[in-house]
Amino acid sequence: MAGAQRSDKQTACHVSEKEKDEALIVRIKNGDYSAFEELVRKYQARVYSHGLKFLNSKEDAEDILQETFLQVHKSLDKFRGEAAFSTWLLKIATNNCLMRLRKRKKMIAVSIDKPIEFNGSKLTREIVDWSKNPSLQYSNDEIRMVLDNTIAKLPEDKRAVLILKDVEGYSNIEISQMMGMTVAAVKSRLHRARIFVRDELSVYFEGALEHTKTGSVK
Amino acid sequence: MKCQEILEKLSEYIDKEVDPSLCDEIERHIEDCEPCVAFINTLRRTVELFGGVKHVTPEIPPDVSDKLNAFLKEKIIRNP
Numbered sequence: 001m002a003g004a005q006r007s008d009k010q011t012a013c014h015v016s017e018k019e020k021d022e023a024l025i026v027r028i029k030n031g032d033y034s035a036f037e038e039l040v041r042k043y044q045a046r047v048y049s050h051g052l053k054f055l056n057s058k059e060d061a062e063d064i065l066q067e068t069f070l071q072v073h074k075s076l077d078k079f080r081g082e083a084a085f086s087t088w089l090l091k092i093a094t095n096n097c098l099m100r101l102r103k104r105k106k107m108i109a110v111s112i113d114k115p116i117e118f119n120g121s122k123l124t125r126e127i128v129d130w131s132k133n134p135s136l137q138y139s140n141d142e143i144r145m146v147l148d149n150t151i152a153k154l155p156e157d158k159r160a161v162l163i164l165k166d167v168e169g170y171s172n173i174e175i176s177q178m179m180g181m182t183v184a185a186v187k188s189r190l191h192r193a194r195i196f197v198r199d200e201l202s203v204y205f206e207g208a209l210e211h212t213k214t215g216s217v218k
Numbered sequence: 219m220k221c222q223e224i225l226e227k228l229s230e231y232i233d234k235e236v237d238p239s240l241c242d243e244i245e246r247h248i249e250d251c252e253p254c255v256a257f258i259n260t261l262r263r264t265v266e267l268f269g270g271v272k273h274v275t276p277e278i279p280p281d282v283s284d285k286l287n288a289f290l291k292e293k294i295i296r297n298p
């Protein structure tokens with residue numbers, strides 16, 4: 001017993017986030033409300049900004065925040081610790097965001113499953129390389145607006161994958177766990193979503209750059 | 219490889235998730251295919267634009283945090 005305690009102390013300096021969260025969760029399950037408050041303090045900003053990115057509304061993000069943590073407290077017994085707590089938490093938050101999007105219903109989903117405009121082996125339009133355009137920064141309000149509007153047009157599964165991967169930086173595996181889909185399905189949605197956004201940005205930049213001849217295609 | 223086949227792999231390519239042999243094939247193709255290069259550059263730039271917010275630590279306004287704590291206390295402790 002004493003030996004076990006000593007070894008706990010030795011590893012205490014190297015406790016991973018996962019282990020810290022698990023320790024908090026044990027305390028919460030034993031009825032320690034202050035442990036729950038600690039968990040909320042740790043993750044509230046992440047859940048709030050997640051909601052903001054999905055829903056573009058402070059009010060909705062605040063609702064999602066409250067719903068999500070209440071749900072976390074209620075269903076903590078279902079958390080088995082296979083994935084990290086943060087993954088499980090973000091899965092709940094993402095589901096809540098998606099439900100809210102569905103409720104809004106006014107969202108215009110556009111089809112982006114068609115292959116883009118390569119006709120057989122021939123490229124049927126010019127590809128303008130606007131990647132070096134100096135106005136192209138996220139801090140640029142106009143670009144930001146174009147991006148936000150474009151994301152809003154994406155069907156919800158593709159929007160979710162794009163935000164989780166390219167905005168929030170989760171791995172394909174984490175996203176597959178959050179969304180309940182295979183890694184291949186995550187990759188395919190991500191690719192369609194990125195191409196859609198790229199195309200929208202291209203429309204925005206049309207005329208902003210001189211069209212360069214793109215040469216022959218294979 | 220044709221442009222269309224390259225295109226299908228570009229997200230994995232810019233994420234560095236394609237296997238080395240495919241990576242070589244893509245790089246050989248784009249050596250003399252300007253449209254594909256332009257497409258890659260712009261797709262990569264698109265992804266980078268979203269990444270622009272990734273490094274910002276998420277923040278929560280203090281009043282939102284206060285309301286959250288009050289809400290949870292109310293629901294969990296006062297009215298379980």
Ligand SMILES: [Zn+2]
Nearest residue numbers: 220221251254
């Ligand atoms: Zn090509």
